[in-house]
Each structure stands twice: as C-alpha cells, then as structure tokens.
Amino acid sequence: MAELQEPNKEVFSYGDGSHYNQAASADSNAAFFSEVLRIQDELHALKEHVAHISNLRAQTLKGADDSATGKQNEGSLDESVEETRGIIHRIRGALWELQKQQQPSGNQIKLLGEQFVEALQAYQRVEQDYKERYKQRTGRQFEIIKPDATPEEVRAVVENDGGEQIFQQAVMNANVSGQSIMVYRELQERYGEIQKIERTLAELAQIFDDMGMLANQQEKDGIDTGLCTIEVNVDVRGARAARRRRWFCFGICALVVVALALGFGIGFGLSRKG
Structure with a gap:
C-alpha cells in the first residue's frame, strides 16, 4: 500500500x-x-x-x-x-x-x-x-x-x-x-x-x-506567535528587496543595450559619410 x-x-x-x-x-x-x-x-x-x-x-x-x-x-x-x-x-x-x-x-x-x-x-x-x-x-x-x-x-x-x-x-x-x-x-x-x-x-x-x-502556555504561545510574525515580516521585506534589485538590474541592462545601439548607429553613420 x-x-x-x-x-x-x-x-x-x-x-x-x-x-x-x-x-x-x-x-x-x-x-x-x-x-x-x-x-x-x-x-x-x-x-x-x-x-x-x-x-x-x-x-x-x-x-x-x-x-x-x-x-x-x-x-x-x-x-x-x-x-x-x-x-x-x-x-x-x-x-x-x-x-x-x-x-x-x-x-x-x-x-x-x-x-x-x-x-x-x-x-x-x-x-x-x-x-x-x-x-x-x-x-x-x-x-x-x-x-x-x-x-x-x-x-x-x-x-x-x-x-x-x-x-x-x-x-x-x-x-x-x-x-x-x-x-x-x-x-x-x-x-x-x-x-x-x-x-x-x-x-x-x-x-x-x-x-x-x-x-504560562498563553505566554509561550504569544512568544511563538511573535517569532512567526517577525519571520514573516522579514521574508516579506526580503522579497520586496529582491524585486527592487531585479528591477534595478533590468534597468541597467536596458541602458547598456540602448547605449550600445546608439554607439553602433553613430559609428555606422560616420563610416558611410567617410
């Protein structure tokens, strides 16, 4: 079974x-x-x-x-x-x-x-x-x-x-x-x-x-509940920070791509004029 x-x-x-x-x-x-x-x-x-x-x-x-x-x-x-x-x-x-x-x-x-x-x-x-x-x-x-x-x-x-x-x-x-x-x-x-x-x-x-x-049991349960609340709050803050880091990295990558595109475009235009 x-x-x-x-x-x-x-x-x-x-x-x-x-x-x-x-x-x-x-x-x-x-x-x-x-x-x-x-x-x-x-x-x-x-x-x-x-x-x-x-x-x-x-x-x-x-x-x-x-x-x-x-x-x-x-x-x-x-x-x-x-x-x-x-x-x-x-x-x-x-x-x-x-x-x-x-x-x-x-x-x-x-x-x-x-x-x-x-x-x-x-x-x-x-x-x-x-x-x-x-x-x-x-x-x-x-x-x-x-x-x-x-x-x-x-x-x-x-x-x-x-x-x-x-x-x-x-x-x-x-x-x-x-x-x-x-x-x-x-x-x-x-x-x-x-x-x-x-x-x-x-x-x-x-x-x-x-x-x-x-x-005594109520006090113990109150402490346990408090610890769980702290852990949940820490997890939430960590998740939010991770999301901010991901958006920050995405923004940097986008700026790099735009800069490279502009660089290639300007270089290609100057070479044709020459």
Whole structure:
C-alpha cells in the first residue's frame, strides 16, 4: 500500500481554495466568540452561586442552635456546592479548549482566565472564612462545657485531632445538660461539614495550579506567535528587496543595450559619410 503523504498546503492557498479557507476561518471565529459568550454566562452563574453559598454559610452560623434551620441549610449547601463544582470544571475545560484553538484573540482568553481566578478566589475566601469562624465557635462552646480546658484540648477539639473523644468525655463529666448534648450533636454534624470544605479548598488549589499552567502556555504561545510574525515580516521585506534589485538590474541592462545601439548607429553613420 502506498504511503499516505501530507497534502501540499500551498495548493490550497490559491484559486477557489482561498474562498474555502476564508469561509472556514469565519466559521471558526464565530464558534470562538460563541464559546466566549457561553463562558461569560458561566462566570456570571459562578459568582451568583458563590454569593448564595456565602449567605447560607452566614445563616448556618447564626442559626446554629436551631436544628431545623441547620438541616435545611445543609441540604441547600450540598446542592449549591455540587452545582458550583460543576460550573467550575466546565469553565476550566472550556478555557483549555479555547487555548488549543490558537485564535488571534489571545487577550480575550486571558481576560476570561483572570475573571475566573477572581471568582475562584472569592469562593475560596467564603469557605476559609466559614471554616475559621466555625472553629472559633467550636472552641467557645467547648470552653463553656469544660471551663478548665487546656489550650491543647481546645486545639484538638477545633482541629478534630482526637477532639471528638475529648468533647464526648467533657459532656459526660459535665453533669449532662440539654445544652451539652445539643452542642455535642452539632459538633458531630459540623465535623463532616468541615471535611467537605477542606476537600473543596483542595480542589480549588488544584484549579489554581491549572490556571497557572494555562497562563504560562498563553505566554509561550504569544512568544511563538511573535517569532512567526517577525519571520514573516522579514521574508516579506526580503522579497520586496529582491524585486527592487531585479528591477534595478533590468534597468541597467536596458541602458547598456540602448547605449550600445546608439554607439553602433553613430559609428555606422560616420563610416558611410567617410
């Protein structure tokens, strides 16, 4: 079987092929900007979800003593966090796909990437803030149940470093009250919530790394494109200079021919007169 060869690209740059390339380029640009608009819509949705999660976190802290409110918020939070995770992954994938297309609108991709990172940073702040505020609340509650708690015990409870057992023992030794039992139950529930937040923060850290790689790739592509542009400009200037040299040589040759013709004509005329 004959080996397949890559078609000669120059063949398609003339005649009817140029019209085909122009149409394909127009379709490609239309698809590119359509995807840009879709990503902008996703970014808007991401910001709305982050704001909603922030409100739910605040309500959770305010209504921590209300079990019904806590359960309702927990369900809404789980749903919102999952939807937000999906939006984030779609935007990340779309930005990488746009980068692969090598469109001339590199600044548009860069702007979208910056807006994406800003939204991620806002989400990260919401989760970190809730995590820290919840830890502070847990520490205060533990000190109420066990006023003589050591700093190490408080840290263990707050960081969940064996803290659940310490909290349980404190409740058992506190002449069991309704408040102590309620606080212990809340602690058990919130430990799971903190673990979810830590997973979210780890995912965000990975996406920040991915966006850093994308930014580096954009810089590399910009340098490569710049080098290609320089080479093309040099080739164009070289071709123009070569054409000027050819016309200059042609002009000199024409002048020499005219001079020789005049010389022969004058010499021939003088010889006949003599």
